[in-house]
Structure formats: C-alpha cells, structure tokens
Amino acid sequence: MQDLIDKLELAFTVNGERVSVRVAPQATLLEVLREDLELTGTKYGCGEGECGACSVILDGKVVNSCLVLALECEGSEILTVEGLTANGRLHPIQKAFVDHGAVQCGFCTPGMIMASYALLEENPSPTEDEVKRALEGNLCRCTGYRKIVDAVLSLARGGASDA
Amino acid sequence: MPEPASDVAVEPGTEKKTLIGKRIPKLDAPEKATGLARYLEDLKLPRMLYGKILFAGRPHARILDIDTSAAKAMSGVRAVITASDIELVPFGYGRDNTALKKDKVTCVRDEVAAVAADTPQIAAQAIERIRVTYEDLPVVTSPEEALADGAPIIHSKVPDNTPFRYDYSHGDVERGIRESDVIVEDTYCLQRVAHCCLGTSGIIADFDAQGRLTVHSLTQVPFLYKHDLSRIVGIAPEKIRIIQPPIGGGFGSKLDVHPFEPICVFLARKTSRPVRLVFTREEEFLATPTRQPMVIHLKSGARKDGTFTFRDVGMTLDNGGHTSWGATTPWISMRTFSSLYRVPHVRQHVDVIYTNNIYACAFRGYGNPQATFALESQVDQLAAELGMDPLEIRLRNANQPGETTGQGMVLSTCGLKECLETAARNAGWKEKQSAVSGQRSALGATAKPPDRQSSIANHQSSVVRGIGMACLFHVGGGAKIYRSDGCGTMLKLDDFGGVTVLTGSSEIGQGSETVIAQMVAQELGLPLKNIQVINNDTSLTPWDVGVHASRTTFVAGNSAFRAAREARGKLLNAAAARLKKKPEELDLVEGNVVERPSGEPLESIGKIIRGLHFGRARNELIMTTHFYEPPSTPPDEKHMGNISPCYAFGTHVAEVEVDLDTGVVKVLKMCAAHDVGRVINRLGIEGQVEGGIAQGIGYCLCEELKVEAARVLNPTFTDYKLVTTTDLPELNISFVETRDPAGPYGAKGIGESPLIPVAPAIANAVFNATGVRITELPLTPERVLMKLNQARADRATSGDSPSTDAKRRKKG
Numbered sequence: 001m002q003d004l005i006d007k008l009e010l011a012f013t014v015n016g017e018r019v020s021v022r023v024a025p026q027a028t029l030l031e032v033l034r035e036d037l038e039l040t041g042t043k044y045g046c047g048e049g050e051c052g053a054c055s056v057i058l059d060g061k062v063v064n065s066c067l068v069l070a071l072e073c074e075g076s077e078i079l080t081v082e083g084l085t086a087n088g089r090l091h092p093i094q095k096a097f098v099d100h101g102a103v104q105c106g107f108c109t110p111g112m113i114m115a116s117y118a119l120l121e122e123n124p125s126p127t128e129d130e131v132k133r134a135l136e137g138n139l140c141r142c143t144g145y146r147k148i149v150d151a152v153l154s155l156a157r158g159g160a161s162d163a
Numbered sequence: 164m165p166e167p168a169s170d171v172a173v174e175p176g177t178e179k180k181t182l183i184g185k186r187i188p189k190l191d192a193p194e195k196a197t198g199l200a201r202y203l204e205d206l207k208l209p210r211m212l213y214g215k216i217l218f219a220g221r222p223h224a225r226i227l228d229i230d231t232s233a234a235k236a237m238s239g240v241r242a243v244i245t246a247s248d249i250e251l252v253p254f255g256y257g258r259d260n261t262a263l264k265k266d267k268v269t270c271v272r273d274e275v276a277a278v279a280a281d282t283p284q285i286a287a288q289a290i291e292r293i294r295v296t297y298e299d300l301p302v303v304t305s306p307e308e309a310l311a312d313g314a315p316i317i318h319s320k321v322p323d324n325t326p327f328r329y330d331y332s333h334g335d336v337e338r339g340i341r342e343s344d345v346i347v348e349d350t351y352c353l354q355r356v357a358h359c360c361l362g363t364s365g366i367i368a369d370f371d372a373q374g375r376l377t378v379h380s381l382t383q384v385p386f387l388y389k390h391d392l393s394r395i396v397g398i399a400p401e402k403i404r405i406i407q408p409p410i411g412g413g414f415g416s417k418l419d420v421h422p423f424e425p426i427c428v429f430l431a432r433k434t435s436r437p438v439r440l441v442f443t444r445e446e447e448f449l450a451t452p453t454r455q456p457m458v459i460h461l462k463s464g465a466r467k468d469g470t471f472t473f474r475d476v477g478m479t480l481d482n483g484g485h486t487s488w489g490a491t492t493p494w495i496s497m498r499t500f501s502s503l504y505r506v507p508h509v510r511q512h513v514d515v516i517y518t519n520n521i522y523a524c525a526f527r528g529y530g531n532p533q534a535t536f537a538l539e540s541q542v543d544q545l546a547a548e549l550g551m552d553p554l555e556i557r558l559r560n561a562n563q564p565g566e567t568t569g570q571g572m573v574l575s576t577c578g579l580k581e582c583l584e585t586a587a588r589n590a591g592w593k594e595k596q597s598a599v600s601g602q603r604s605a606l607g608a609t610a611k612p613p614d615r616q617s618s619i620a621n622h623q624s625s626v627v628r629g630i631g632m633a634c635l636f637h638v639g640g641g642a643k644i645y646r647s648d649g650c651g652t653m654l655k656l657d658d659f660g661g662v663t664v665l666t667g668s669s670e671i672g673q674g675s676e677t678v679i680a681q682m683v684a685q686e687l688g689l690p691l692k693n694i695q696v697i698n699n700d701t702s703l704t705p706w707d708v709g710v711h712a713s714r715t716t717f718v719a720g721n722s723a724f725r726a727a728r729e730a731r732g733k734l735l736n737a738a739a740a741r742l743k744k745k746p747e748e749l750d751l752v753e754g755n756v757v758e759r760p761s762g763e764p765l766e767s768i769g770k771i772i773r774g775l776h777f778g779r780a781r782n783e784l785i786m787t788t789h790f791y792e793p794p795s796t797p798p799d800e801k802h803m804g805n806i807s808p809c810y811a812f813g814t815h816v817a818e819v820e821v822d823l824d825t826g827v828v829k830v831l832k833m834c835a836a837h838d839v840g841r842v843i844n845r846l847g848i849e850g851q852v853e854g855g856i857a858q859g860i861g862y863c864l865c866e867e868l869k870v871e872a873a874r875v876l877n878p879t880f881t882d883y884k885l886v887t888t889t890d891l892p893e894l895n896i897s898f899v900e901t902r903d904p905a906g907p908y909g910a911k912g913i914g915e916s917p918l919i920p921v922a923p924a925i926a927n928a929v930f931n932a933t934g935v936r937i938t939e940l941p942l943t944p945e946r947v948l949m950k951l952n953q954a955r956a957d958r959a960t961s962g963d964s965p966s967t968d969a970k971r972r973k974k975g
Contacts, residue, residue, distance in 0.1 A: 040205035041198015043411075045361050046444035050880035053361055081198035094196040098188045101846035104854065105672025106195025107361035107411030113196060132888040139880065141359050141412050142672050143850055144857030145888045 012073045014039070015083030023070045030054045030065040033080060041081040041110045045139070052138030055111035055118075056080050062118035064137075081110035084117065092155060093117055100151035104142030112138050116152045125157040180753065182681045182691065183908050186846040190677045190696070191409065191670065200409045203365045203379055204441045211367070212241055212279040214430050214440030215286035216423060217293050218450055219268035219275050222304075222484070222519035222873030223315065224297035226267060229276055233292040239281040240289045242433040246275075249429045252395045254420060257326050257486025259318050262395065262425040267300070269317050270484030270521050271874055272450040274422045279430040279438050304873050306458075306479050306516040317484060317517040326482065327490050327515035331497050331802045333569035339473020339508030343464025345548040350460045351537040352939040355453040355868040356861070358526060359885055362411015364451055365441035366424050368431035375402045376428065381410045383417040383671050384709025385701050387645075395425045396432075407699040413671035414858075415525030416451060418711055419487045423450070448878030452524035453868055455489035456481050457496075459537040463506075465545050469556040473508035474538075476500050480515045482522060489523025490515045492530025494644070495637075497802060499534040502568035503636035504542075504560035509569055519873040525711065527855070528915045531637055532862060532922060539633035539923035540938060543930060552596065553632055553927065554587050562636070562812070564901070571803040574810055576911075578838030578899035579634060582814040585836035586632065589895045590816035595630045596931070625824040628831070629932025632816045633923035638807035639840065639903070639911030640793055641714030648712075649792040650719040651705025652726040656734075656785040658776055660689055660754055660769035664726075665697045667707025668719030673914055674847035675715040679723045681843060682907055686727035687734065688751025689768060705790065713811065713912030716843060720907035722791035729787040737783075738771045794905065809903040811916045813837035815856075817924040818892075821932045826948030828929055830860055830892040833921070837896075840903040840911035852896050852917040859921020861886045864942050 007022040014037060021036050030047075033039045033056070042065060045053030049064040056065045057079035084091035090098065093113050103109050112135060119126055119134035126134065131152045132145075140148060194200040231243040246265035254260055264273045276293050280286035301315045308314060309324040316322050340346065367379035376398050382388040385405040393400040410417070427440040442450065460477040482490050493513040501509045528535075546556040562568070564577040587593070641648040653665040664683050670676040680694040697703055707719065735746040738756040742749070742765055750757050755764035756771060775783040798804040818832040833856050842848055865884040869876040877883045902909030922940060929947070930936050935954045937947065 034205075039198070040201065043202070043362070044204065045363075046880055048444065048879060048881070051361065051444075081196075085197045090193060090197065094193070097196045098192040101186070101188060101192075101850050103189060103192040103195050104674070104850055105361065105410060105412045106191070106200055107202065109195050110198045132891065135888045137887075139359075139361065139885050139887060141361055141414070141858070141885070142854045144853035144855070145891050146853045146894055147846075147850060149888060149891070 008071060010070055010074055012075060013077045015078070015080060025071060027070045028066050029056070029068040029070045029073055029078070032070040033065060039080050039082050043107055043110060045107070052115060053108050053111040055114040055138060057114055057118055060121070062115050081113055084113065093120070096151040096154050097148070100147045100154060102143060102147040102151040108138060108140045112140065112148055119152070120155060126152070128153060182685045184842045184845060187677055187681055187691065187844045188846060189674050190680055195409065202362055202411055203367065203381060203408045206367060206379060206408060206439070208367065208369060208437040211437040211439055212281065212430070212434055213283040213286045214427050214438045215278050215283070215290050216274050216426060217276040217290045218271065219264070219273040220271055221268065221297060221299060222271050223300040223302045223317070224268050225300060226264065226275065226295060227298055228296040230294040231276060233294070234278060234289040237285065237289050237292065239285040240278060241281065241436065242279040242430055243289065243293065244277050244429055244433060248433070250397050252397070254391060254395050255486050256488055256490055259326070260422065260485040262422045262429065270519055272521050273484065274426060277426045277430060279434050302873050303518045304520065305518060306481050309516045309518050317519065321517060324517045325514055326486060326517060329493050329497070329513040330511070331501065332510040333501060334473070334508030336473045336475050336508045336510040339464060342466065343472045344467040345545060346462065346464040347541055347544045347548060348462040349541060349544065349938055350458065351540060353457045353459070353533040353536060354940050355456045355523070355870060356526070356866045357448055357453050357868045357883060358412065358414045358416040358451070360412030360414065360416060363442040363444060363447040364421065364423065365439065366427045367437060367439045368428040369437040370431055370435065375404070377404045377406060378428070379406050379408055380424070381417050382407065383410070383413040383669050384711065385669060386667065386706050387709055388420055389701055391420045392424060392428070395420060396428045405701040407669060410671045413710060414527045415529065415711065417671070418525040418709065421451065444880070445878045448868065448883065449875050452487045452489060452522050454526035455492045455523035455530060455533070457533045459533065461537045461541050463541055463545065465549060467549065469549055469551050469559045471504055471506040471560045474500055474506055476511040478511070478513040480513065481520055482515045482517050483520045484517065485522045487522055487524035492525070494530070494802065496530035496534035498570060498572065499531050499538060499636050501570035502562070502572055503535070503538060503634060504557070505562060505566070506560070506569065520870050521875060527858065528919045529712070531635070531915070531919050532859070535633065535635055535919050536923045536926070536940065539920060540926055540936070543631070543927045544936065554583060554592055557583055557632070557634060571805055572807070572810060573805045575905060576809060576838070576840065576901035576903045577812060578901040579812040581899045582812055582836040582838055583634065585897045585899060586814040586816045586834045589836070589897060590630065590818065590832070590834040592630065592632070592816060595818065626820050626822050627932045628818065628820050629928040629930070630816060630818045631924050631927025631929070631931050632814060633920035633927060634814045635812065635916055635919040637811045637916050637919060638712050639809040639811035640717035640807045640905065641795065642712035642806045643793070643795040643797045644806070645708055646797070647792060648708055648714065648718065648795060649790055650707040650722040651788065651790045652722040653705055653788045654683065654726040654730055654786065656730060656772055658769065658773050660693055660767065660772065662687060662689060662694050663697060664694060664723060665704045666719055666723055667705045668698055668715045669710045670698055671710050673710070673715070673851065674844060675719060677847060678716050678843050679719060682720055682724040683727040686724055686731045687768070689754055693754070705788070713914040713916065715914070716910050717809070717906055717912050718791060718793055720843070720910060721793070722789050724907045725791060726787045726789035729789065730785050733785050733787070734768060734771055737775050738766060741771060741774055742766060808905040809840065809911050811838060811911050811913065813916050813920060815920045815924040817928045819925060819928040819932060821929055821947065823933070823951060826944035826946070826951060828864055828925070828942050828947055830925060832893040832895065834895040835897070835917060836899055837913065837916055838899040838901050838911070839913050840906045841900050841909035842898050843908065843910050848898065848913055849896055851913045853894060855917025856894065856921055857886050857891070859918045860890060860925070862918070863922035863925045863940060867941050
C-alpha cells in the first residue's frame with residue numbers, strides 16, 4: 001500500500017551528507033538507503049533482523065537497518081559501507097577483510113564490516129572473544145568466520161597484526 | 164620435492180618468484196568490501212517490473228479454479244499468469260515439474276500463479292488477491308506412507324511412487340559376509356538442511372526488440388542452464404544470453420533451473436518489459452530445494468585384524484513432490500561406499516520415493532556427506548567391536564596410490580594415509596584417545612574398547628570430552644556425468660602486457676577467478692594486476708559445464724593454464740627472434756623477458772607484443788584458446804568407471820565436549836588434513852576448508868529444515884539455526900600435496916571435501932566421550948540428552964552396556 005499512502009519528508013545525514021527524501025511512513029531505513037538513495041552496498045538478507053547483512057551505523061550504534069523505520073531517523077547520522085571509503089581508498093577495516101581472505105561470496109561483507117566498525121569505535125583493542133560476540137549477529141555461510149575474526153583482530157590496537 | 168610425471172603440471176620459473184601456493188587476496192574482494200559490487204538485487208533496468216509468485220501452501224490438492232480478476236484489476240499490475248497462459252514443458256531431472264502447476268499441486272511450494280507489477284509492494288498485494296479453489300487430496304508425508312497399500316499416487320506416470328531405483332555392486336557380498344569375523348549393522352538418518360545462501364534467489368529477464376532474451380541469473384552452471392531454460396520457455400538457445408552478476412552464495416543450490424526462473428521469463432515476455440524477481444528470506448526457505456534427506460541402512464564387516472570384508476547398503480530417499488538433482492545424489496554416495504578404503508565386496512540398492520514433501524537438489528558434497536556419516540560412523544562401530552583404535556583400522560584399510568577401486572576409479576595419487584597421520588598427529592590423537600576413555604563411567608555407560616583407567620581427575624563433572632575422526636573420498640577433478648566435463652578458455656594479450664582471460668567457469672564466491680588469474684600470470688610472467696578475468700557472460704565466454712563436483716580449479720585451471728602456456732610459447736618465440744636468442748635461453752618474469760639463468764631483464768613483455776602487432780614483416784596479435792576435456796570416462800550402466808581424472812582425500816579429527824546434564828555438544832577443536840594435490844592459493848583454500856567445517860558443524864549439530872505434515876515449520880534464521888562466530892572451534896588445517904600428474908601444477912579440487920567428514924568426526928567424538936552412538940542428525944541437545952537418558956535407562960534395567968543401537972553379530 002506504499003504507493004497509496006502519502007509520503008513524508010525525512011531529513012538526515014548519510015555518510016556525512018545532508019539528505020532529504022520523501023518516504024512512505026512504513027518504509028524501513030534499509031529500503032530508503034537501497035531504493036531511494038541507491039546505496040546498494042547495504043544488503044537485504046532476511047528482513048527480520050536475523051542475519052545482519054543490512055547492518056549500518058545509526059548515531060554511532062550498529063543497527064539492523066531492516067528493523068528501523070526510516071522516519072525514526074529524522075535528524076540522525078547514518079554511516080553505510082559506502083561511507084567508509086574515502087577518495088577511493090579502502091578503509092583499514094575493508095583492507096583487512098580483503099587481505100585476510102575474509103570475503104568469499106561477499107554478501108555478508110558490508111554488514112560484517114559495519115559491525116566490526118562499531119566494535120572498533122567502541123573498543124579499539126578487543127579480544128578474540130569480544131570480536132566473536134560483537135559479530136555473533138552477522139551470519140556468513142561461506143567463510144566459517146575464522147578469517148573475518150582474524151581480519152578484525154588484526155586491527156585491534158596492541159594486538160597481533162598479521163594474518 | 165618429487166617432480167610429477169607430466170611436464171604440463173610444472174610451473175615455469177619455479178626457482179624464482181612463484182605465485183603458486185601463495186596467499187593471494189581474492190581479486191573481487193575490494194568490490195565486495197566497499198559495497199560497490201552490484202548483486203542481482205542491486206540492478207535496476209529502465210521500466211523494470213517486479214515479479215512475485217503465489218505458492219500453493221498446501222501439500223497435495225487438485226486445482227479447481229484460479230480467479231485472477233481482482234489482481235488484474237489493480238492499478239500497477241502489468242501481468243498475472245497461471246498455467247493456462249504458458250507452455251507447460253516438463254523439466255527437472257524427472258521431467259515431473261512445470262513452471263506453473265495446472266491440474267494439481269504435489270507440495271506446499273508448488274508455484275500456482277505469478278504477477279508482474281510496478282513495485283514489489285503492489286506485486287505482493289496482487290498475489291494476495293488471487294483466489295484459488297482447491298480440492299485437497301490425501302497427503303503422503305513419508306516414503307513409508309508412499310509405499311503403503313492404497314497410497315495416493317502422486318504423479319500418475321509413476322503408480323508405485325518410486326520414480327528411480329539404483330543398484331550397484333562389485334565383488335560378492337555373500338562371500339564377504341562369510342569371511343567376516345565381525346559384522347555391524349545400523350540405520351542412519353540424515354535430515355533436510357537448507358543452503359542458506361546469504362543472497363536470496365533471484366533473476367532479471369529482459370527481451371530486446373528481436374525477441375532475444377538476456378537473463379541476469381545466479382546460476383552456477385550457465386551453459387547447461389541456457390540449454391534447459393531454452394527448452395522450457397521455447398526460445399532458441401542462440402537467442403539467449405546469460406549474464407551472472409556477483410552471486411551471494413551457491414553451494415549447489417544454483418545447479419538447476421528452478422520454476423521461478425522460467426516464470427520470470429514468461430512475465431517479461433507477457434509485459435514486454437524487464438522483470439526482476441527476488442525471493443524474500445521466507446520464500447528462500449520455503450521454495451528452494453534442500454539437501455537430500457536420506458535413510459541409509461548399512462551393514463559391513465571386517466576380519467579380526469581389521470581388514471574390511473564387505474558393505475551392504477540400502478538407501479531410501481524422500482524425493483518430495485518433484486525431482487531435482489537430489490534424486491541423483493546416490494551416484495556420489497555410491498562412490499564413497501564402494502571406494503573409501505579398500506573393500507572387496509560392496510552392494511548398494513537405492514529407492515527414490517515420491518511424497519508430498521518439499522524436494523531436494525544438489526548441495527556441497529552431493530550425497531557424500533550423508534554416505535560418509537553412515538560409513539565413518541560404522542567404521543568406528545567396527546573398530547569398537549574389534550577393540551581397535553579407530554586410527555589403526557583406517558590406516559589398515561586406507562587406499563593406496565596407483566590402485567583401482569572396485570568401482571573402477573583410478574587413484575593416480577592418494578594421500579589418505581598421510582592425511583590420517585597428519586590430522587591425528589596435529590590433534591594429539593594417541594594421548595587424547597586414552598585420556599578420555601575412562602570418562603564414560605561418568606555416564607554409567609561403557610563402550611568398547613573396554614574402559615581403561617582414566618587419567619582425568621574430574622569424574623564428577625557433567626562435562627566430558629571426546630575425540631573422533633572421519634575420512635573422506637571425493638572426486639578431485641570433476642565428475643563426467645555429461646558427455647563433456649570440459650571448460651574453454653580464450654586468452655587475449657593487449658599491447659601493454661595486459662591479459663583478458665575469458666573462461667567458461669563461474670565465480671560463486673569460491674575464488675576461481677583468482678586461481679585462474681594466478682595460473683595465467685604465472686605462465687606469462689606478468690603481475691597479477693595485469694590479468695582480467697571475464698567469467699560471467701555466455702555470449703562472451705566459451706563453454707563450461709559449471710561449478711559442481713569440485714571441478715573448477717582442476718578443469719578450468721587446466722584449460723586456462725594451457726591457453727596461457729601456448730601464449731607463453733608465442734611470446735618466447737617472438738622475443739627470441741627479436742633478441743636474436745633461442746627461446747629456451749629466455750624466460751618471462753615480472754613483466755619482462757629475461758635471460759636464463761641470470762634473470763637479467765632484456766625487454767618488457769609489452770614491447771615484444773607491440774613488436775608483433777606493429778611489426779614490419781608480419782602483423783600479429785597474441786590470442787590463444789584452449790578447450791580442456793579431462794581424461795575421465797562417464798560411468799557405464801552399472802555405474803562403473805573412472806569418472807574423474809583424480810580423487811580427493813582427507814581426514815578430520817574433532818575434539819568435543821558433551822554436557823551430560825543438558826546434551827549440549829561443543830566442538831572444541833577440528834584438525835583437518837586434505838590431499839589437495841597442490842595448493843594454488845593458500846588464502847583461498849584455507850577459506851574453503853574453514854567454511855566447509857562451519858557448514859559441517861551446522862549439519863551435525865543444529866541445522867534442520869523441519870517438515871511436519873508436509874509443511875515447513877521453521878523458515879527463518881531465528882528457528883533455523885546456523886552456526887555463528889561464537890560456535891567457531893579452534894582450527895588446525897594442513898594440506899597434503901600429492902601433486903597429481905593431471906592437475907594444473909598438480910592441484911586437485913577442494914570445494915566440497917571439507918564439509919564431508921565433519922559430521923561423522925563429531926559423532927564419533929561424542930561416542931568417544933559418552934559411549935553413546937547416535938545415528939541420526941542433527942545432534943541437538945534434545946536428541947543427545949534423550950539418547951544419553953536411554954543409555955542410562957538401558958544400563959539400569961539390563962546391567963549391560965548397550966553403547967549403540969546397532970545389531971551386532973560375532974562369528975566364532
């Protein structure tokens with residue numbers, strides 16, 4: 001019924017840029033990011049907050065964007081995987097995922113990277129257990145997680161930095 | 164390092180910098196890590212519509228009427244189709260499926276109608292407004308019901324509900340039974356599991372003005388897919404182009420044409436607009452086929468010294484309401500029963516039976532994880548009967564290089580013994596075996612071999628530890644089930660030393676693109692960044708049979724490196740002429756023609772190519788092609804034959820903790836050793852093994868798509884449990900490099916192998932910890948606790964120690 005109901009104005013900041021867009025009241029943040037803003041790096045994996053493929057940063061916290069109503073984000077700051085890459089240079093987390101072989105089919109990767117970003121912002125030197133707990137809500141069917149955990153640990157301040 | 168027999172298996176410049184065996188990040192990883200990779204659901208074409216399917220939602224019913232008028236009347240709905248609007252061409256392995264169902268539905272996921280609309284929301288609403296009148300029919304929920312007297316007939320062409328039967332034998336099982344000192348017999352039940360690709364299924368169908376069809380497809384077998392789709396939608400194959408965007412996981416799920424694909428083509432044709440159809444997660448669980456569930460009855464024997472004598476296998480497959488590749492998975496189960504370890508007498512009978520359940524397709528391992536669970540559980544049961552160490556009985560019977568198995572498979576190389584020894588050593592097998600054996604008294608059940616004195620002090624703890632192993636046998640270079648198991652490569656060198664590799668093989672996340680680029684770069688002495696691989700467009704790339712049977716590194720690799728070797732020859736000849744040297748005095752290293760053996764650069768490769776292109780005498784470009792057909796043979800009507808040019812082996816040792824109070828099994832450590840011939844990309848191959856172990860742990864401990872009364876009960880990630888980061892055990896991964904003479908640089912396939920032995924290794928470790936043998940997956944806490952309680956109760960009543968449900972017989 002999205003097309004039948006009046007859309008409402010939403011103004012927020014996405015990847016450092018002020019954005020204003022008209023959205024249906026029931027539209028999720030995931031839908032607005034992917035459909036209206038064409039930020040398709042954020043993935044739909046389940047639509048029910050079970051897989052983490054749609055993880056983005058909302059005001060500093062990692063959220064499943066499929067469970068957030070877009071209109072709740074009025075005035076908020078959103079960071080998506082596209083916002084990590086500056087001037088065509090990979091963010092250190094993105095580079096660590098590439099170098100450690102943490103990417104296979106790649107579908108879970110943007111969500112994994114955003115969840116890792118949130119962890120490292122909050123705790124720059126996580127232990128292995130802390131990394132595992134932080135990524136527990138992000139499913140991956142290809143890698144078996146080992147190389148993802150290794151990639152994040154390589155960025156832990158004071159930790160081992162080698163693959 | 165022993166040199167392989169074949170010259171083609173050796174890379175040039177070995178003594179110098181080699182790319183082979185290095186840790187090479189995947190070439191497509193930056194696209195994926197930045198979110199720039201455009202997956203199917205990220206693609207939008209101008210005027211594109213959104214497709215949606217109405218599924219039956221009931222397992223067995225006659226369709227009396229479909230009223231689409233309300234849906235058609237909706238604004239924004241561009242087409243509504245039912246079976247009466249399309250050609251009903253039967254497809255699937257059993258030719259028992261159609262894109263939309265006409266007269267009756269035979270499982271809940273049957274496709275009944277479909278809509279194309281301006282938005283996904285309108286499409287979803289339109290689906291809800293389609294009214295179907297059904298007459299429900301009696302539902303067949305199991306093979307037993309399907310075979311009962313007077314059972315409903317599911318497909319009229321198959322009145323006995325048994326569409327396929329397979330029989331295999333070698334040797335004389337009766338003789339094997341007579342020669343056995345011990346015989347073990349048991350039944351193993353393997354559940355339905357879902358592929359759970361993180362990217363859901365989808366397709367975009369797009370016609371041009373001349374009726375040519377472009378399909379953006381997630382298929383892992385583009386050329387077979389094109390052929391099959393052509394027949395189903397009635398469009399000549401030469402008018403169909405398949406383009407594969409990045410694929411969010413395959414694992415065998417994309418080996419077939421599924422009904423949603425022709426449905427989307429029909430919607431696009433009807434509307435003359437591009438149509439995209441992408442499943443929700445719930446649809447993915449409900450309407451994509453699973454791994455084939457199996458019930459395996461296995462009887463096997465051994466002599467007193469542990470030598471295997473025979474195996475007698477009976478398998479029953481719930482085929483569900485239609486047939487996809489699941490019905491053919493016994494072809495591969497068979498090869499493990501016939502050929503993992505030396506065994507002179509083997510017989511196998513398989514019945515594939517229609518029910519009204521959902522159906523199954525290919526899934527990593529293709530019937531082998533099921534067979535290996537049964538066989539490797541039973542090998543431990545035989546070892547227990549004989550009082551032998553599970554490692555010893557396996558070593559005694561291990562296949563040897565050079566032997567031909569009972570099913571006619573030639574083991575050109577075989578590292579099974581080395582895999583067993585390596586995994587056991589890394590796991591501390593000998594020490595841990597004896598350390599844990601006494602713990603079983605904690606439960607009260609005893610197991611054979613008889614309890615030894617425990618060295619573990621904490622007898623009263625409710626948590627016990629155990630260690631178990633399992634091996635695997637699998638094809639290592641494809642499986643020739645079609646007339647050709649080949650792959651084509653076209654290779655184009657540009658004026659600046661850049662290379663475009665057009666390969667028929669597909670990238671589904673497994674890393675084939677990188678492996679192929681490595682081989683080409685290695686042959687041509689060029690940096691990896693100079694190599695571009697095009698692997699996703701049937702109008703550009705040459706034929707390939709697809710991503711299955713762990714064949715891509717071997718078959719596509721052989722094809723690519725042979726095309727590159729030919730280009731290398733042309734480059735060296737041109738350089739020799741230009742530099743007034745002999746070709747054998749030159750080498751290609753890091754973008755330069757260098758002098759042998761000094762390695763001194765003489766000229767850049769780009770300059771040599773430009774010299775040919777703009778040359779005065781003769782103008783020439785370097786482009787080569789190679790079609791590699793592996794030297795394997797299709798099986799004969801008795802299933803005999805050397806279907807693969809080489810075979811993969813491996814051993815996993817699992818260490819587990821079992822909580823006797825809760826039934827929770829935790830995998831603490833997994834040591835894996837795989838005979839991979841040769842490691843090409845160490846980073847990639849570790850990823851394959853790690854991912855296979857995680858999928859295998861899920862298969863063993865927590866995954867099950869539950870179907871009751873022919874309906875799926877748990878189509879969400881909340882109720883269908885995948886392993887996650889916190890379930891990750893400590894890993895120890897080793898590679899045994901047997902350097903197969905037919906493999907590119909000696910490599911064999913790896914894709915499926917790492918999943919195959921995981922479940923039996925864990926189940927054997929649970930037995931080792933508790934003395935209780937569980938023959939049904941998954942080993943959920945409920946099931947484990949139930950079995951532990953049953954064992955406690957049996958012991959209390961009989962004073963005996965039935966460590967297993969197996970029927971055992973000893974001969975005097």
